[in-house]
Amino acid sequence: MGRLLFFALLAVLAFWALRGYWRAQERRRAQDRANTPAPAGEDMVRCAHCGVHLPESEGIRSEEGCFCSDEHRRLHARR
Numbered sequence: 001m002g003r004l005l006f007f008a009l010l011a012v013l014a015f016w017a018l019r020g021y022w023r024a025q026e027r028r029r030a031q032d033r034a035n036t037p038a039p040a041g042e043d044m045v046r047c048a049h050c051g052v053h054l055p056e057s058e059g060i061r062s063e064e065g066c067f068c069s070d071e072h073r074r075l076h077a078r079r
C-alpha cells in the first residue's frame with residue numbers, strides 16, 4: 001500500500017512538472033511570435049541616401065551601401 005501511494009505521488013509530481021514545462025514552452029512561443037515582425041524575422045536595412053528603413057529583400061544593394069530605390073542609388077553615386 002505504501003509503495004502504491006509512493007508511485008501515485010510520483011505520477012502526480014511528474015504530471016505537474018510536465019504541465020509546468022509545457023506552459024513555459026507555450027509562453028516562450030507566444031513571446032517569440034509577438035517579438036517577430038511580420039515577414040518572419042527579416043533584417044532591416046537603411047537607405048544610405050534618405051535614411052528610410054526597409055526589409056533587406058526590398059532594398060537595392062551596391063558598393064556604396066543599401067538603398068530604398070534605384071533612383072536613390074543613382075542620386076547617391078552622383079554626389
Ligand SMILES: [Zn+2]
Nearest residue numbers: 047050068072
Ligand atoms: Zn532612399
